[in-house]
Amino acid sequence: MVAPPEDERPLAAEPPALPAPVPVALRLRPPVRQPATEHFAPTDPPPGADLSRHPAVARALRDRRFQFFLILPNQIIFWAVIFLGILGTLVPGLNFATAITWYIWFCLVFVLMLVVGRGWCAMCPFGGFAEWLQRRSFWRRTQRALGLGKKLPEPIARYGLLLSIGTFIVLTWIEERFNIAGPGTPADTGLMVIGIVAGAVLVFSLFERRTFCRYLCPLSALIGTVGAMGSVAGFRTKDRQTCLDCRTKDCMRGGEQGYGCPWYTWPGSADSNLTCGLCSECYKACPSGNVGLFVQKPLTSVVQPRRRRADVAWAVMALWGLVIFQQVNATNGYAVADSWLARVTPFGPYPNPVDYLGIIAVVALATAGVAWVASRLAMRPLAAHATVSEGSPIATRRAFVDRPSRFRAYFVPVAYGLIPVVGADYLARQLPKFFKHALRIVPAVGAWFGVGGGTHSSLYHTQILSDPQIVVAQVVVIALGMAASLWATWRISRRDVEPLASHPLAARLSALGLVLACGASAGFLYVIMHAAS
Numbered sequence: 392m393v394a395p396p397e398d399e400r401p402l403a404a405e406p407p408a409l410p411a412p413v414p415v416a417l418r419l420r421p422p423v424r425q426p427a428t429e430h431f432a433p434t435d436p437p438p439g440a441d442l443s444r445h446p447a448v449a450r451a452l453r454d455r456r457f458q459f460f461l462i463l464p465n466q467i468i469f470w471a472v473i474f475l476g477i478l479g480t481l482v483p484g485l486n487f488a489t490a491i492t493w494y495i496w497f498c499l500v501f502v503l504m505l506v507v508g509r510g511w512c513a514m515c516p517f518g519g520f521a522e523w524l525q526r527r528s529f530w531r532r533t534q535r536a537l538g539l540g541k542k543l544p545e546p547i548a549r550y551g552l553l554l555s556i557g558t559f560i561v562l563t564w565i566e567e568r569f570n571i572a573g574p575g576t577p578a579d580t581g582l583m584v585i586g587i588v589a590g591a592v593l594v595f596s597l598f599e600r601r602t603f604c605r606y607l608c609p610l611s612a613l614i615g616t617v618g619a620m621g622s623v624a625g626f627r628t629k630d631r632q633t634c635l636d637c638r639t640k641d642c643m644r645g646g647e648q649g650y651g652c653p654w655y656t657w658p659g660s661a662d663s664n665l666t667c668g669l670c671s672e673c674y675k676a677c678p679s680g681n682v683g684l685f686v687q688k689p690l691t692s693v694v695q696p697r698r699r700r701a702d703v704a705w706a707v708m709a710l711w712g713l714v715i716f717q718q719v720n721a722t723n724g725y726a727v728a729d730s731w732l733a734r735v736t737p738f739g740p741y742p743n744p745v746d747y748l749g750i751i752a753v754v755a756l757a758t759a760g761v762a763w764v765a766s767r768l769a770m771r772p773l774a775a776h777a778t779v780s781e782g783s784p785i786a787t788r789r790a791f792v793d794r795p796s797r798f799r800a801y802f803v804p805v806a807y808g809l810i811p812v813v814g815a816d817y818l819a820r821q822l823p824k825f826f827k828h829a830l831r832i833v834p835a836v837g838a839w840f841g842v843g844g845g846t847h848s849s850l851y852h853t854q855i856l857s858d859p860q861i862v863v864a865q866v867v868v869i870a871l872g873m874a875a876s877l878w879a880t881w882r883i884s885r886r887d888v889e890p891l892a893s894h895p896l897a898a899r900l901s902a903l904g905l906v907l908a909c910g911a912s913a914g915f916l917y918v919i920m921h922a923a924s
Contacts, residue, residue, distance in 0.1 A: 476581025815872020
């Protein structure tokens with residue numbers, strides 16, 4: 392058979408035209424829904440909890456003088472601490488600097504943490520003074536800041552609260568070494584306050600916004616973690632979707648009425664009060680009126696956050712080690728060990744850095760070690776509940792605060808559950824000074840004017856509670872903190888730990904057991920300390 396000419400052959404059917412790839416992707420891929428409301432629902436206070444709904448509160452928050460007048464009284468007090476500490480009487484109990492700082496202020500700050508959260512940050516004289524210099528204004532909205540305005544390098548900022556923990560441990564060692572809070576020589580208290588103010592001014596002059604307050608302030612990690620128990624949720628968005636749709640983000644960049652958040656916290660994604668300094672700048676700057684000041688149930692910022700941070704967990708461990716050191720150092724056995732170390736090491740007398748850092752590290756790592764053992768026994772391997780693709784941000788970031796593991800899956804939530812008992816321990820440690828010596832503030836103020844009787848005043852020698860009563864109060868505080876931790880850990884482990892556990896009941900019981908062990912240890916130490924201050 393002769394083949395037909397090529398031009399007479401039947402034409403093959405044309406292949407169907409392929410659709411453009413972008414429309415195909417849009418049709419075949421379901422639209423991604425951002426369930427912001429549902430995601431943040433457990434941590435969002437109800438609309439009725441917005442204090443700024445009240446006209447008087449709203450007016451105060453919008454007034455640029457509000458925070459200035461909040462800071463001013465503490466500014467006056469702490470400049471008085473500096474001058475009277477250095478120039479006033481050498482008798483610690485009669486010097487206003489030592490009396491207000493160590494007998495009253497430190498205890499009240501812990502109460503403020505437990506009730507409000509970062510309430511102290513809103514009125515702090517250290518950051519406030521440095522910020523006035525940085526902004527070149529007490530309250531007026533200025534456009535150009537004084538200083539270099541650099542950003543803290545990301546590899547450093549990634550360690551978050553651990554930077555603050557480092558400065559807190561160093562400052563505490565200095566305080567212990569020179570017996571500043573004994574209280575020792577009043578001038579040392581004044582010099583310590585000068586040092587903190589100078590450090591704040593230096594950092595504010597180098598870095599933008601409140602880099603010092605968020606990352607380097609000695610109290611930031613302590614207030615941020617313990618303050619999670621507080622009933623003030625901070626400044627939050629009223630409607631999440633409005634924040635997501637906002638194009639200007641004035642709350643972060645700054646607007647005509649307010650600065651961008653000095654704490655680098657976007658209200659649209661905030662799910663706890665951890666890094667809200669209650670400065671109200673986001674409230675002033677928001678052009679939509681979508682930011683409010685909310686209150687919440689106690690422990691909400693401990694139990695409910697979905698994004699738990701490893702730096703917070705390790706900060707809790709370090710704080711736990713430090714407060715245990717402050718209890719152990721009041722025992723006779725510690726005095727013997729510290730004296731021996733002073734003889735065999737070149738680091739000098741109390742507190743020897745070897746046992747100071749050693750006790751903190753041993754307690755922190757031992758507590759984390761218990762969590763590691765429990766995670767190995769009760770948690771599924773990481774591959775069973777998480778996949779890390781090569782080249783993903785999680786795979787490429789190798790800082791330990793970012794590494795996923797089954798230890799982290801267990802340890803981080805459980806560490807959050809320990810926050811109440813750790814916070815209670817810090818408060819209990821301040822009670823002896825308060826109950827024994829707080830009334831000395833009256834003759835200390837009288838000493839300014841040459842009245843009050845001095846050391847012969849009855850108030851100078853009057854205790855609010857006797858030593859046995861102080862011990863009871865300390866144990867009660869620890870018991871309340873332990874009960875709060877047990878409740879928080881029960882809730883946290885049920886939501887965050889059990890779904891990833893191979894043995895859910897064992898995971899939950901081990902977490903509760905760790906809380907009980909920590910609370911019992913702290914309570915026992917207070918009994919054998921006999922209200923030592």
